[in-house]
Amino acid sequence: MTTTQHHHAPITTPEVGGIGHNVRRIEDDRFIQGAGNYLDDIVLPRMLHMVLVRSPLAHATINSIDTSAAEALDGVVAVVTGEMLAGYNLAWMPTLSGDTQAVLATDKVRFQGQEVAAVIATDPYVARDGAELVMVDYEPLDAIVNPMQGLEPDAPIIRDDLEDKADNVAYEWEAGDAGATAEAFATADRVVTIETHYPRSHPSPLETCGVVADVSPVTGQATIYMTSQAPHAHRTVFALVAGLPEHNIRIISPDVGGGFGNKVPVYPGYVVATAASLVLGAPVKWVETRTENLISTGFARDYYMKGELAVTAEGKILGLRVDMVSDQGAFYADAQPTKTRAGLFHIVTGSYDYPAAHVTTKGVYTNKAPGGVAYRCSFRVTEASFLIERLVQNAAYELGMDPAEFRKRNFIQPDQFPYHSPTGFVYDSGDYETALDMAMDMIGYEKLRAEQARARAEGRLMGIGIASFTEVVGAGPSGEYDILGLKMFDSAELRVHPTGKAILKLGVKTQGQGHETTFAQIVAEELGIPATDVKVVHGDTDNTPYGLGTYASRSTPTAGAATSMVSRKLRSKAREIAAHLLEASPEDLEWEVGAFHVRGSPESSVTIQEVAFAAYTNHPPGMEAGLEGVHYYDPPNMTYPFGSYIVVVDLDSGTGEWKVRRMVAVDDCGVRINPMIVDGQIHGGLAEGFAMSNMQWITFDEAGNCIGSNFMDYLVPTAWETPRFELGETVTPSPHHPIGAKGVGESATVGSPAAYVNAVIDALAHIGVRNIDMPVLPDRVWQAIRDHAE
Amino acid sequence: MYPRAFDYVAPETKQEVLDILAERGGEVKVLAGGQSLIPMMKLRFASPGTLVDINRLSGLDSIDIQNGHLRVQALARHSDVVRSDVVAAENDAMASAAPWIADPLVRNLGTLCGSVAHHDPEGDWASVMLACDAEVVAESRDGGERVIPIAGFLVDMFTTSLQPTELVTEVRVPRYRRGGGNYQKLERKIGDYATVGVATHLELDDAGSISNAGIALTSVYAHNLKVTDAEQALVGNAPSVELFAEAARIAAAACDPTSDVRGSAEYKRDVVRVFTERGLTASLAAAQG
Numbered sequence A: 001m002t003t004t005q006h007h008h009a010p011i012t013t014p015e016v017g018g019i020g021h022n023v024r025r026i027e028d029d030r031f032i033q034g035a036g037n038y039l040d041d042i043v044l045p046r047m048l049h050m051v052l053v054r055s056p057l058a059h060a061t062i063n064s065i066d067t068s069a070a071e072a073l074d075g076v077v078a079v080v081t082g083e084m085l086a087g088y089n090l091a092w093m094p095t096l097s098g099d100t101q102a103v104l105a106t107d108k109v110r111f112q113g114q115e116v117a118a119v120i121a122t123d124p125y126v127a128r129d130g131a132e133l134v135m136v137d138y139e140p141l142d143a144i145v146n147p148m149q150g151l152e153p154d155a156p157i158i159r160d161d162l163e164d165k166a167d168n169v170a171y172e173w174e175a176g177d178a179g180a181t182a183e184a185f186a187t188a189d190r191v192v193t194i195e196t197h198y199p200r201s202h203p204s205p206l207e208t209c210g211v212v213a214d215v216s217p218v219t220g221q222a223t224i225y226m227t228s229q230a231p232h233a234h235r236t237v238f239a240l241v242a243g244l245p246e247h248n249i250r251i252i253s254p255d256v257g258g259g260f261g262n263k264v265p266v267y268p269g270y271v272v273a274t275a276a277s278l279v280l281g282a283p284v285k286w287v288e289t290r291t292e293n294l295i296s297t298g299f300a301r302d303y304y305m306k307g308e309l310a311v312t313a314e315g316k317i318l319g320l321r322v323d324m325v326s327d328q329g330a331f332y333a334d335a336q337p338t339k340t341r342a343g344l345f346h347i348v349t350g351s352y353d354y355p356a357a358h359v360t361t362k363g364v365y366t367n368k369a370p371g372g373v374a375y376r377c378s379f380r381v382t383e384a385s386f387l388i389e390r391l392v393q394n395a396a397y398e399l400g401m402d403p404a405e406f407r408k409r410n411f412i413q414p415d416q417f418p419y420h421s422p423t424g425f426v427y428d429s430g431d432y433e434t435a436l437d438m439a440m441d442m443i444g445y446e447k448l449r450a451e452q453a454r455a456r457a458e459g460r461l462m463g464i465g466i467a468s469f470t471e472v473v474g475a476g477p478s479g480e481y482d483i484l485g486l487k488m489f490d491s492a493e494l495r496v497h498p499t500g501k502a503i504l505k506l507g508v509k510t511q512g513q514g515h516e517t518t519f520a521q522i523v524a525e526e527l528g529i530p531a532t533d534v535k536v537v538h539g540d541t542d543n544t545p546y547g548l549g550t551y552a553s554r555s556t557p558t559a560g561a562a563t564s565m566v567s568r569k570l571r572s573k574a575r576e577i578a579a580h581l582l583e584a585s586p587e588d589l590e591w592e593v594g595a596f597h598v599r600g601s602p603e604s605s606v607t608i609q610e611v612a613f614a615a616y617t618n619h620p621p622g623m624e625a626g627l628e629g630v631h632y633y634d635p636p637n638m639t640y641p642f643g644s645y646i647v648v649v650d651l652d653s654g655t656g657e658w659k660v661r662r663m664v665a666v667d668d669c670g671v672r673i674n675p676m677i678v679d680g681q682i683h684g685g686l687a688e689g690f691a692m693s694n695m696q697w698i699t700f701d702e703a704g705n706c707i708g709s710n711f712m713d714y715l716v717p718t719a720w721e722t723p724r725f726e727l728g729e730t731v732t733p734s735p736h737h738p739i740g741a742k743g744v745g746e747s748a749t750v751g752s753p754a755a756y757v758n759a760v761i762d763a764l765a766h767i768g769v770r771n772i773d774m775p776v777l778p779d780r781v782w783q784a785i786r787d788h789a790e
Numbered sequence B: 001m002y003p004r005a006f007d008y009v010a011p012e013t014k015q016e017v018l019d020i021l022a023e024r025g026g027e028v029k030v031l032a033g034g035q036s037l038i039p040m041m042k043l044r045f046a047s048p049g050t051l052v053d054i055n056r057l058s059g060l061d062s063i064d065i066q067n068g069h070l071r072v073q074a075l076a077r078h079s080d081v082v083r084s085d086v087v088a089a090e091n092d093a094m095a096s097a098a099p100w101i102a103d104p105l106v107r108n109l110g111t112l113c114g115s116v117a118h119h120d121p122e123g124d125w126a127s128v129m130l131a132c133d134a135e136v137v138a139e140s141r142d143g144g145e146r147v148i149p150i151a152g153f154l155v156d157m158f159t160t161s162l163q164p165t166e167l168v169t170e171v172r173v174p175r176y177r178r179g180g181g182n183y184q185k186l187e188r189k190i191g192d193y194a195t196v197g198v199a200t201h202l203e204l205d206d207a208g209s210i211s212n213a214g215i216a217l218t219s220v221y222a223h224n225l226k227v228t229d230a231e232q233a234l235v236g237n238a239p240s241v242e243l244f245a246e247a248a249r250i251a252a253a254a255c256d257p258t259s260d261v262r263g264s265a266e267y268k269r270d271v272v273r274v275f276t277e278r279g280l281t282a283s284l285a286a287a288q289g
């Protein structure tokens, strides 16, 4: 990996390890030595094992469920059905988007893999044997496997459980200004159109989802170990669903082996195991198999998008119109802010400046698994970014312009920030042309174009694809963003102990992003306490302040800001204590990371550790003892990370295969706290973008059978096929974030798919190819070449 | 993994294995590398009553030259084939195919003999063996040793002429004097089965004409398909671009792929053509090199 940098020197020493230091990941010691503690590592006395019986059909009425053979099996303790749950009012539960979802099906099944019954046994093998013995009599119904089918007038109604539901529409929503957009299109010289399907994929974290529910029928205390990206929000949902008093619910999300949004929803297995534990008076463990994870849990994308760009002959964009239909599966179980039904899809105007845009969206129920928000996608920004970056490339072709030049003519300029987008966002900061120039420089853009001209003359196919994306992350300001009414602030609680060592408790929850290191570095930056002296605690609702969790690249923009703010609160108090120790007035003290000294006499100084000791041993009269605090941070705005990616591919016209020759990624996520961790996040996202563009999708046959229910059919690239990445960075701080940071966890997943696809299309643009849907499989490339051969 | 319950035995001698096979027959499955059997048991697609694990047998993991053949014994792993100097020196098609089998982890356990015995129509080895006219050596307690030509061994997908009482002890291919071979594979990622695989093998006489030819296809027919017509079109002729193109056309016409997520039948058929040409060209280069 090569890295080109433009950042500022750290203000702390490497020993302190504040912002800008590549502090080695503190959590890795336990992970690489096998001392992590994942959900399946949790074993409690008398623990029972649960296995779910799932529907083999995508759409069917349930005539009857016969559990007698399963119950008769030696070792089976109980078989739970939806009918039994209905007795506790638990057969249905709310989704995070305000819809309802069946916990165990009572009336009919609505997707293949839906939860129908649960077998609880003394060991997991017997539980599986028992699950095979549960006899369900189904009456098959026609399955709806794409949203267009679902919108047909005579389509069967999937959600006949909803009162008065006469169609399969889950939601409709629009953004922007239809009238102004129509005017822009009326004056355009050209309209460039693209229709594309962003296919269904799955984040497939290596650790599948699971729970160990331990509910005491005596005290009512419910301790629920759960693979959760949002333990506090989940606790509240549990309180609402199960009617358990919230102070008696303790959610513990132990080490989480990857989330990517897959561990945001509440799954039926969690609820059934908890109810079973309450009824049986013993802990109940449920851990999904790989297939269960792939066929039933939060998928990603599945958007059918039509985009139209109005442009002038000179290459200026005048307006954008987008119509989108999304396949939501059987339940609307995205986690979307209440006010924005298609999430933040309306960021689709991208990095470009034009006055008008109009976005219409429609979510449709189908007989497929619910979900949609997952896979490192900040609320549907991935689809949006893909669409606009594909459109601008095609616009350049239609105008006979270079795609880089077309972008530069339309970029929002640095002096336009804060920039008000036509769909209502206020971009905080950006410098798009600098990032694109850096990427072009790194890859040698002009030379590559010259090579491409020669290659075409020789009949060789190569392509160069660009994506200059803008992301919107860090949900979010409480006026605009909530999940089920819970405002999307986040929190940090900091205690500095007498010996100067600290404990930082967060409302967010890492799944591999390195929070235990990054957040300690923020404290190090603000207080001068070495990062390795700060223990980060998260994931246990009894021991951390309330927060909405980690997803949508929101942890640094929200909890990172909260960490900064609480550290500053402590620094103010530390100043008072230091003044007391130095017998000076607080205003006369100067702070240099880690110590206060009296202005003009540097020898008269106390360290933060000395201050901490004094906070418990010698605090000023009239002041509260201790050095601790909590901060709930309500961000004033979202943050808008951006970047420019360039991919070079070589294409085999015989087989349609394409190989990435080079991939350059310039990212700007504002100030980088731990640059090494940021690079790691970007690598992961670039690999995922490659996966989606090259090989990865979940397909269904006409009956709604899921093709892609295991890793032989659902493809996750290995180190072998993943391209080598060359990273560059620019730093444009967020003006409203306390340390100028923006989120970065999803940038590369959002930005890179278009770059790869654009490169393949670019290889074929001269023969007239303008679109190949993802994944850009060899047979699709081969077909496109055939279709465009003279 | 949560398979159904089964008995497990791990004998230390071949005789014990043959005894168990003779006594328990149909309900027993031999466990070699486990790279096909275990995944099927995990998904409960296969539920053998007894697994007889042959991994503790000694003297069954050689790759060597015996009686004019290159032989691969039952416990030689795919990775042994990848690393084998004997294979590299003796058989280009095998050397070319070996790194395409599965991924490094699977190769460390899976066996060539197990792959042939399993006869998954998407398996690569059966095609290579068909192209190279291999023989399978099987042994049973009561029937002794039996040598079965590969074409007679592979009956249909997941079906062979091996008896339930028999153990495959080796697979062997004849040596050749002047020849070359190749394996072309289209896969979606490492560890994937072939979308299309083409094994080719050519032998040349002193005049440089083709004296023996082998072409076999993977994943484009109900089983691994030996394209005899294409082979016959080659034999007796001097190699040329046109000749290879003709053989490739015959191979493409002979296959019968299905349309699925990996691509349309039309696409796969065309890749067979492209790969057959490329494979024959590479085989010729190896033979002449």
Ligand SMILES: Cc1cc2nc3c(=O)[nH]c(=O)nc-3n(C[C@H](O)[C@H](O)[C@H](O)COP(=O)(O)OP(=O)(O)OC[C@H]3O[C@@H](n4cnc5c(N)ncnc54)[C@H](O)[C@@H]3O)c2cc1C
Pocket (backbone or CB within 6 Å): B029, B030, B031, B032, B033, B034, B035, B036, B037, B038, B039, B074, B100, B101, B102, B103, B106, B109, B110, B111, B112, B113, B114, B115, B116, B117, B118, B120, B122, B123, B124, B125, B166, B167, B168, B169, B191, B192, B193, B194
């Ligand atoms: C992830 C993955 C990817 C793969 N990719 C490929 C690929 O790209 N190409 C490919 O060709 N294969 C692939 N395979 C299959 C792999 O090559 C297997 O190793 C091979 O098919 C079986 O060999 P084994 O030794 O593992 O047999 P086992 O799994 O142990 O047995 C398979 C069957 O053969 C029988 N058997 C095995 N050995 C004997 C014997 N000596 N005598 C009698 N019966 C026997 C068993 O009873 C069983 O029925 C893949 C497997 C996996 C798990």
